[in-house]
Amino acid sequence: MKIRMKFSKNGPLKFVGHLDIMRYFQKVFRRAEVDIAYSKGYSPHQIISFAAPLGLGVTSDGEYLDAEFHSVSSSREMLEKINEQMNEGIVLLEFKQLPDKCKNAMSSVAGADYRITFRDGYYEEEEFLEKTEDFFAQDAISIVKKTKKSEREVDIRPMIYDMKVQDGHIYMKLATGSVNNLKPNLVMEAFCRYLGLEHEPFAFMVHRLDTYLEKDGELLPLGSAGEEIL
Amino acid sequence: MQKLALSDEILLTIEKPARYIGNEVNSVKKDLNEVDVRFCMCFPDVYEIGMSHLGIQILYDMFNRREDVYCERVYSPWTDLDKIMREQNIPLFALESQDPVKDFDFLGITIQYEMCYTNILQVLELSQIPIWAKDRTEKDPIVIGGGPCTYNPEPIAEFFDLFYIGEGETVYFDLIDLYKEAKESGCSRKEFLRKAAGIEGIYVPSLYQVTYHEDGTVKEMVPTQEGVPQKVKKQVVSDMTEATYPEKPVVPYIKVTQDRVVLEIQRGCIRGCRFCQAGMIYRPTRGRSLEALKDYAYKMLKNTGHGEISLSSLSSSDYLQLKELTYFLIEEFGKQGVNISLPSLRIDAFSLDVMSKVQDVKKSSLTFAPEAGSQRLRDVINKGLTEEVILNGALEAFKGGWNRVKLYFMLGLPTENEEDQKGIAYLAQKIAEEYYSIPKHERNGRVQITASASFFVPKPFTPFQWATMLSPKEYMDRAHLVNDTFKEQVNRKSLSFKWHDAKTTILEGVLARGDRKVAQSVYEAYKSGCLFDSWTEYFDYGKWLEAFEKTGVDIDFYTTRPRDLDEVFPWDFIDIGVTKDFMKREWKNAIEEKVTPNCRMQCSGCGAAMYKGGVCYED
Numbered sequence: 001m002k003i004r005m006k007f008s009k010n011g012p013l014k015f016v017g018h019l020d021i022m023r024y025f026q027k028v029f030r031r032a033e034v035d036i037a038y039s040k041g042y043s044p045h046q047i048i049s050f051a052a053p054l055g056l057g058v059t060s061d062g063e064y065l066d067a068e069f070h071s072v073s074s075s076r077e078m079l080e081k082i083n084e085q086m087n088e089g090i091v092l093l094e095f096k097q098l099p100d101k102c103k104n105a106m107s108s109v110a111g112a113d114y115r116i117t118f119r120d121g122y123y124e125e126e127e128f129l130e131k132t133e134d135f136f137a138q139d140a141i142s143i144v145k146k147t148k149k150s151e152r153e154v155d156i157r158p159m160i161y162d163m164k165v166q167d168g169h170i171y172m173k174l175a176t177g178s179v180n181n182l183k184p185n186l187v188m189e190a191f192c193r194y195l196g197l198e199h200e201p202f203a204f205m206v207h208r209l210d211t212y213l214e215k216d217g218e219l220l221p222l223g224s225a226g227e228e229i230l
Numbered sequence: 231m232q233k234l235a236l237s238d239e240i241l242l243t244i245e246k247p248a249r250y251i252g253n254e255v256n257s258v259k260k261d262l263n264e265v266d267v268r269f270c271m272c273f274p275d276v277y278e279i280g281m282s283h284l285g286i287q288i289l290y291d292m293f294n295r296r297e298d299v300y301c302e303r304v305y306s307p308w309t310d311l312d313k314i315m316r317e318q319n320i321p322l323f324a325l326e327s328q329d330p331v332k333d334f335d336f337l338g339i340t341i342q343y344e345m346c347y348t349n350i351l352q353v354l355e356l357s358q359i360p361i362w363a364k365d366r367t368e369k370d371p372i373v374i375g376g377g378p379c380t381y382n383p384e385p386i387a388e389f390f391d392l393f394y395i396g397e398g399e400t401v402y403f404d405l406i407d408l409y410k411e412a413k414e415s416g417c418s419r420k421e422f423l424r425k426a427a428g429i430e431g432i433y434v435p436s437l438y439q440v441t442y443h444e445d446g447t448v449k450e451m452v453p454t455q456e457g458v459p460q461k462v463k464k465q466v467v468s469d470m471t472e473a474t475y476p477e478k479p480v481v482p483y484i485k486v487t488q489d490r491v492v493l494e495i496q497r498g499c500i501r502g503c504r505f506c507q508a509g510m511i512y513r514p515t516r517g518r519s520l521e522a523l524k525d526y527a528y529k530m531l532k533n534t535g536h537g538e539i540s541l542s543s544l545s546s547s548d549y550l551q552l553k554e555l556t557y558f559l560i561e562e563f564g565k566q567g568v569n570i571s572l573p574s575l576r577i578d579a580f581s582l583d584v585m586s587k588v589q590d591v592k593k594s595s596l597t598f599a600p601e602a603g604s605q606r607l608r609d610v611i612n613k614g615l616t617e618e619v620i621l622n623g624a625l626e627a628f629k630g631g632w633n634r635v636k637l638y639f640m641l642g643l644p645t646e647n648e649e650d651q652k653g654i655a656y657l658a659q660k661i662a663e664e665y666y667s668i669p670k671h672e673r674n675g676r677v678q679i680t681a682s683a684s685f686f687v688p689k690p691f692t693p694f695q696w697a698t699m700l701s702p703k704e705y706m707d708r709a710h711l712v713n714d715t716f717k718e719q720v721n722r723k724s725l726s727f728k729w730h731d732a733k734t735t736i737l738e739g740v741l742a743r744g745d746r747k748v749a750q751s752v753y754e755a756y757k758s759g760c761l762f763d764s765w766t767e768y769f770d771y772g773k774w775l776e777a778f779e780k781t782g783v784d785i786d787f788y789t790t791r792p793r794d795l796d797e798v799f800p801w802d803f804i805d806i807g808v809t810k811d812f813m814k815r816e817w818k819n820a821i822e823e824k825v826t827p828n829c830r831m832q833c834s835g836c837g838a839a840m841y842k843g844g845v846c847y848e849d
Binding site for chain 1 (some may be wrong): 238242243248534593
């Protein structure tokens, strides 16, 4: 059966990269002795896939991974069993069964919410907070996207679904996934330019709040595709 | 949440920041208020290499079982972080507490290969601990060295307060107890070191004086104080099954070289290859019991979640219960998706059966280590492997579907002549012929035989410790001769030959059999920028040559100079059980091309029986 799990990744764990988190989970599942499915062949591996890779240095409360299980107990028991084997800073939040025909996490991703916190010593954050509304209100926000081969101008405004200020943080809802993908750092870089400021890459601490799929034109948490196992 | 020694800005600037954050699964957290002794264990190379080392995992676990000791880990910061730490004056820190190493009671450094010597100095300097032991004060940690290179500690002796000679599982707690006593009674660093020298196996370099003959060889090495032993006796675990072993090894976040459960099935080797230092210093050969190993396999897999388990020993085929253990592991864990890896196996019917069960024959290769190209030279080095055994093994494997063979050789061995060198290519050709002797429709495409050669470095405490080395040009000439011979072979398209760099060999040669005079060169090389010398992209031979030149150290004295049979070696003050007389006999046997039987066939009276255990006392 297909299972979708949601987890958080905070603290020093933000320095552990995407591929290493994958290997981390494989070992967690082995230690927890859960009945996860393996591929066939001489070097069998667990059939797991992640939703949207998280950049190094980014924390999150809304990461997802899908895995194939042979058997499970209730969601509550599974969470308990798996969390016993997890490290400080990384917590399993949901364990839900997916319908058989459900698209996998990676191809379902359509958007994500982010919170930007200002690191001390770089900018006057007021400057950003006051102008967030104006920045978002623009019709187009063009940036230069560099690839290995070329540089081209891209309008990122359509990929910013929402942007607002709350309690001294900037919140933004961005297109994420294989069709359109916009990273929060790129938005902040454009924001700096808009304010006529030099871009300081370390000035912003990025936290992902949740990752979304699209259903009937609406963005819903990826976990909503699954059902709690009772 | 755990604190970190490095800022986010630094961690996001450097490669693989997870090397420096600690907090790995099974790493140990202790309350500093409840421990008396803080021990920082160091492997002086990058995290991924250091974390793959079994010895540290054993000692880390052993120390932390003691409530009053807190053992943490530190590795060499990679060059990117090294630069930042120097610029910003950040002291090197231990992974667990992220506290500066200089605040610890002990810094223990495992010394596994000569090419890490400059990294030792890096760790000391970044820790802000004086590099030379004589410059350290009461507030500095006691710096201890251990591991195989300490069987000739002299080239680095003056950087250490003391060395632990032998296996760490034995007298470390005595040292810790002595330290606690000394700390409580307020005794000085000097006084503590003097007392420590009284513990068997502990070598305190500052308490010995070395004098030299006019020709530069050692005249004598004498203790400068009473109660300091003339000879330092290697410490050995007498019963491996009783010895401590980690049930919960630390599991790194990032992929490391040895990313698996390691079961040490046996220590030592019965074979007695004359070039092999491990084969001498780990004598007598001692195995762990089958039952204990099964139990460790369960616990370690369960506690780590690793997807692979590997057996570790110098020669697994000589472990008496190898069959039972291997089939048990396959039966028990194979179906749980655990890979089983079996290095250092002799190729025979059993190993081929096992290998076909645990790996994809089409993708894997067979490995032989004949070490020398001709039977004559294999007799000189006492490598029991015969051509017949190699060819039969290869043929059986080819019939089983294998078509890739790896061969390991050494060049520059004592008495080696052109025929021995060419023999490397001839042997590879003969293996190819075995393959093509199989009817075409039963073959699995073309055979691929890859031979590689390293250059021989004579090591202390081996029968070849008297051997002379060659110049870099001579090593290269030999490699080229072998390569040319490969090109003349009928099946040359199925064969390939690779060889190592000779410059590293020369440096290893100087450091392996060096004396205290070499320390200045190591220091000079480090100061001129040498670091990570075992990494080809960082190894700078030119700088090393300059360092030797500047410090007046003559490379040839250590490499190409013939050594007299009665010469006093810098390492002679260590007693490894195996006697110098035995080594002399074996050196003579080598020259006479006489083979010495392995320990199970017949005892050769090497001296290791004094340790009252292992193969010397098997019925």
